[in-house]
Amino acid sequence: MQYLKDEVKAAIKQAALEEFSKKSYNEASMRAIAMKAHITVGNIYRYFPSKDALFNELMDPVWKAVTQAIFDQYNEAEDPLLISGIITAIMGIYRKYSTELYILFHNSKGSKYENIRNGLVELIAGRIEKEMLVQLAQNGRKVKDPFIFQIIANAIVDSIYMIIREVGDDFDRVENLMEKTMTVFVKDLPKRL
Amino acid sequence: MQYLKDEVKAAIKQAALEEFSKKSYNEASMRAIAMKAHITVGNIYRYFPSKDALFNELMDPVWKAVTQAIFDQYNEAEDPLLISGIITAIMGIYRKYSTELYILFHNSKGSKYENIRNGLVELIAGRIEKEMLVQLAQNGRKVKDPFIFQIIANAIVDSIYMIIREVGDDFDRVENLMEKTMTVFVKDLPKRL
Amino acid sequence: MQYLKDEVKAAIKQAALEEFSKKSYNEASMRAIAMKAHITVGNIYRYFPSKDALFNELMDPVWKAVTQAIFDQYNEAEDPLLISGIITAIMGIYRKYSTELYILFHNSKGSKYENIRNGLVELIAGRIEKEMLVQLAQNGRKVKDPFIFQIIANAIVDSIYMIIREVGDDFDRVENLMEKTMTVFVKDLPKRL
Amino acid sequence: MQYLKDEVKAAIKQAALEEFSKKSYNEASMRAIAMKAHITVGNIYRYFPSKDALFNELMDPVWKAVTQAIFDQYNEAEDPLLISGIITAIMGIYRKYSTELYILFHNSKGSKYENIRNGLVELIAGRIEKEMLVQLAQNGRKVKDPFIFQIIANAIVDSIYMIIREVGDDFDRVENLMEKTMTVFVKDLPKRL
DNA sequence: AATGAATGAGCATTCATTCAT
DNA sequence: GATGAATGAATGCTCATTCAT
Numbered sequence: 001m002q003y004l005k006d007e008v009k010a011a012i013k014q015a016a017l018e019e020f021s022k023k024s025y026n027e028a029s030m031r032a033i034a035m036k037a038h039i040t041v042g043n044i045y046r047y048f049p050s051k052d053a054l055f056n057e058l059m060d061p062v063w064k065a066v067t068q069a070i071f072d073q074y075n076e077a078e079d080p081l082l083i084s085g086i087i088t089a090i091m092g093i094y095r096k097y098s099t100e101l102y103i104l105f106h107n108s109k110g111s112k113y114e115n116i117r118n119g120l121v122e123l124i125a126g127r128i129e130k131e132m133l134v135q136l137a138q139n140g141r142k143v144k145d146p147f148i149f150q151i152i153a154n155a156i157v158d159s160i161y162m163i164i165r166e167v168g169d170d171f172d173r174v175e176n177l178m179e180k181t182m183t184v185f186v187k188d189l190p191k192r193l
Numbered sequence: 194m195q196y197l198k199d200e201v202k203a204a205i206k207q208a209a210l211e212e213f214s215k216k217s218y219n220e221a222s223m224r225a226i227a228m229k230a231h232i233t234v235g236n237i238y239r240y241f242p243s244k245d246a247l248f249n250e251l252m253d254p255v256w257k258a259v260t261q262a263i264f265d266q267y268n269e270a271e272d273p274l275l276i277s278g279i280i281t282a283i284m285g286i287y288r289k290y291s292t293e294l295y296i297l298f299h300n301s302k303g304s305k306y307e308n309i310r311n312g313l314v315e316l317i318a319g320r321i322e323k324e325m326l327v328q329l330a331q332n333g334r335k336v337k338d339p340f341i342f343q344i345i346a347n348a349i350v351d352s353i354y355m356i357i358r359e360v361g362d363d364f365d366r367v368e369n370l371m372e373k374t375m376t377v378f379v380k381d382l383p384k385r386l
Numbered sequence: 387m388q389y390l391k392d393e394v395k396a397a398i399k400q401a402a403l404e405e406f407s408k409k410s411y412n413e414a415s416m417r418a419i420a421m422k423a424h425i426t427v428g429n430i431y432r433y434f435p436s437k438d439a440l441f442n443e444l445m446d447p448v449w450k451a452v453t454q455a456i457f458d459q460y461n462e463a464e465d466p467l468l469i470s471g472i473i474t475a476i477m478g479i480y481r482k483y484s485t486e487l488y489i490l491f492h493n494s495k496g497s498k499y500e501n502i503r504n505g506l507v508e509l510i511a512g513r514i515e516k517e518m519l520v521q522l523a524q525n526g527r528k529v530k531d532p533f534i535f536q537i538i539a540n541a542i543v544d545s546i547y548m549i550i551r552e553v554g555d556d557f558d559r560v561e562n563l564m565e566k567t568m569t570v571f572v573k574d575l576p577k578r579l
Numbered sequence: 580m581q582y583l584k585d586e587v588k589a590a591i592k593q594a595a596l597e598e599f600s601k602k603s604y605n606e607a608s609m610r611a612i613a614m615k616a617h618i619t620v621g622n623i624y625r626y627f628p629s630k631d632a633l634f635n636e637l638m639d640p641v642w643k644a645v646t647q648a649i650f651d652q653y654n655e656a657e658d659p660l661l662i663s664g665i666i667t668a669i670m671g672i673y674r675k676y677s678t679e680l681y682i683l684f685h686n687s688k689g690s691k692y693e694n695i696r697n698g699l700v701e702l703i704a705g706r707i708e709k710e711m712l713v714q715l716a717q718n719g720r721k722v723k724d725p726f727i728f729q730i731i732a733n734a735i736v737d738s739i740y741m742i743i744r745e746v747g748d749d750f751d752r753v754e755n756l757m758e759k760t761m762t763v764f765v766k767d768l769p770k771r772l
Numbered sequence: 773a774a775t776g777a778a779t780g781a782g783c784a785t786t787c788a789t790t791c792a793t
Numbered sequence: 794g795a796t797g798a799a800t801g802a803a804t805g806c807t808c809a810t811t812c813a814t
Contacts (some may be wrong), residue, residue: 410603410688412606413605530755530759531752531755531756531759533742533745533746533756534756534759534760534763536741536745537738537741537742537756537760537763538763540737540738540741541734541737541738541764544733544734544737545730545733545734548729548730548733549726549730552726552729553726559724562723562724563724563726563727563730566723566724566727566772567727567730569771570727570730570731570764570768570771570772571734571763571764573771574767574770574771575763577767578762578763578766578767579759579763
């Protein structure tokens with residue numbers, strides 16, 4: 001009866017994925033997941049010890065991939081194209097785990113993942129700031145309010161998500177838009193700061 | 194006793210505003226609102242038939258103002274400053290309803306207001322596209338993928354969100370960051386497209 | 387409507403007292419208490435923030451009285467009748483809180499009070515042991531297994547409870563039996579050790 | 580396949596014995612018993628129709644032995660050594676069913692066995708009373724309040740409980756403490772009554 | 773107009789028991 | 794004979810809403 005178990009577990013994960021993409025971790029309900037999976041609430045607990053564990057099992061691969069990408073970027077040599085490495089990494093992740101990435105970014109409130117999007121934004125903002133400050137200093141200029149780096153980084157993260165969500169499987173188009181977006185946001189950035 | 198009634202209603206709305214700006218619609222509690230308004234729970238229901246109605250009444254003016262701004266922009270004559278008109282409009286709304294705007298942008302998930310963001314993005318994207326296509330045409334250039342306008346518009350709206358969320362009540366700083374953001378994203382945009 | 391509230395609170399406490407004298411803290415059910423009090427579960431929580439708090443409010447006076455008695459005994463000068471002070475104190479407590487004392491001694495498993503009976507036994511055992519070892523040493527004798535002091539102390543505590551439960555309001559008889567019990571258990575104890 | 584069945588049944592009983600000696604009837608879990616018996620939950624129900632039935636089948640022999648001992652003592656000729664006959668009987672049972680006796684005494688609350696303790700107390704109290712009254716009568720003395728016999732009997736039973744609980748499987752120590760307890764409580768009892 | 777006590781459905785989680793295989 | 798997946802009622806607790814006063 002092993003195949004049945006696998007089927008049910010898959011059904012629960014699928015149902016949970018649906019529920020968590022509509023409601024945040026906190027608002028999602030185990031009852032709703034059970035209903036979507038056509039099983040009883042109690043039975044979910046044969047497969048996952050808790051709501052938390054279920055959410056974590058769903059998020060774990062994306063979380064690992066995203067943190068790995070962040071970690072790699074921290075340790076790699078300076079990249080002339082700035083955050084392009086991160087973006088490539090995230091695109092790879094999205095291709096595999098589109099819904100999970102959406103949940104991780106938008107509906108993880110209440111779970112241990114709720115700050116990962118911020119982490120990514122912080123990382124990118126830090127990268128941009130570092131680079132820009134160097135370039136601006138060469139011309140004796142300053143930045144009035146460094147919060148602008150957060151804004152740019154946030155826009156980048158959001159754009160990545162939007163492109164991949166809307167353009168989906170057209171790999172070339174995604175790549176083109178990604179490149180264009182980076183150009184629009186960061187090319188000659190010092191001139192506009 | 195109409196006078197008293199108005200006072201109480203105002204107190205409830207004020208208290209609700211505070212509660213909804215700290216917690217999302219679902220997480221906010223009628224008890225907490227009642228306490229903040231120095232009123233009993235039951236009494237709220239003499240003024241508002243439900244939590245939903247209270248939330249809606251709170252959001253209604255901002256919602257109207259924002260949709261009005263969108264509508265006006267759609268119908269108005271071409272603005273040489275691009276989307277700056279919309280931004281100005283939003284800043285006007287923000288000066289009047291900063292908290293409500295914050296709630297509308299960040300805590301309206303699940304309510305009927307959650308799509309107002311899309312409306313804004315569409316409008317701004319349309320504006321940018323129109324303007325840019327004109328300018329590019331003058332130089333005989335084209336845009337490969339017009340989706341980039343959606344991305345830029347989305348980034349602008351998201352930045353508004355973010356600025357309001359993080360900078361909050363410091364009106365001058367909000368204005369400065371708004372301006373800088375617009376500069377970074379759209380100044381000399383044709384050159385980067 | 388204040389009197390009503392007091393009535394309901396009293397009803398809840400009464401119902402809880404009944405439930406907790408039949409089931410241990412862990413096994414007792416808030417639903418059962420609600421039913422006995424002819425109210426809904428949710429309403430209990432208007433009066434007590436948790437099962438724990440309800441139990442504690444019930445047990446607090448007895449607990450304070452018992453620990454006070456223990457504390458007093460620890461600090462008082464040596465009493466020639468050994469534990470008679472404690473016994474008197476406990477008798478006083480029982481007259482006021484018979485059911486609560488029963489619960490405290492027999493049904494507090496799972497609560498923070500679950501070790502108080504042991505504490506009392508330990509205290510009395512320590513007292514007896516101290517006294518006996520002195521007396522035995524004078525005759526060059528020893529005690530083979532000091533666990534016997536625990537047994538005697540336990541018997542004393544249990545007897546106190548039994549006497550008061552069975553004899554109840556007949557103060558003189560309780561006193562007589564208490565005295566007789568102490569005589570039976572500890573008079574000339576060194577000779578029997 | 581009767582042989583196999585017997586093995587499994589024995590394994591279940593052994594596992595249940597372990598579980599019930601650690602947790603009370605209510606707190607014990609069929610899952611835990613199944614795991615300890617290296618068997619599935621459902622399979623237990625082929626051997627025992629319910630948790631209750633399993634508990635009862637486990638307790639039955641001890642229960643029978645104890646009640647038999649009580650019955651025998653009631654009908655037997657006068658024993659010059661007072662209640663020592665009962666104690667000897669209980670010690671015999673203990674040697675055979677130490678765990679079951681422990682469960683019967685400490686974890687049978689709520690089951691049909693919870694009153695066996697009272698039976699024992701009554702029997703022992705009757706025995707002591709009878710014997711003491713004879714001895715006291717020889718010296719022309721009386722007992723003021725015969726409830727003291729209940730108290731002594733209760734203390735004895737409680738001590739048996741306690742010794743078994745705390746000393747557990749050290750048979751020699753149990754026997755020594757049993758003997759010492761009897762000495763402390765009933766040796767030269769007439770002198771202290 | 774206002775109070776605040778009461779309700780009832782909801783939440784995550786557990787567990788004895790049943791039953792298709 | 795045995796499996797273990799599934800059930801359903803129970804647990805403590807929360808909260809928007811209702812209603813007698």
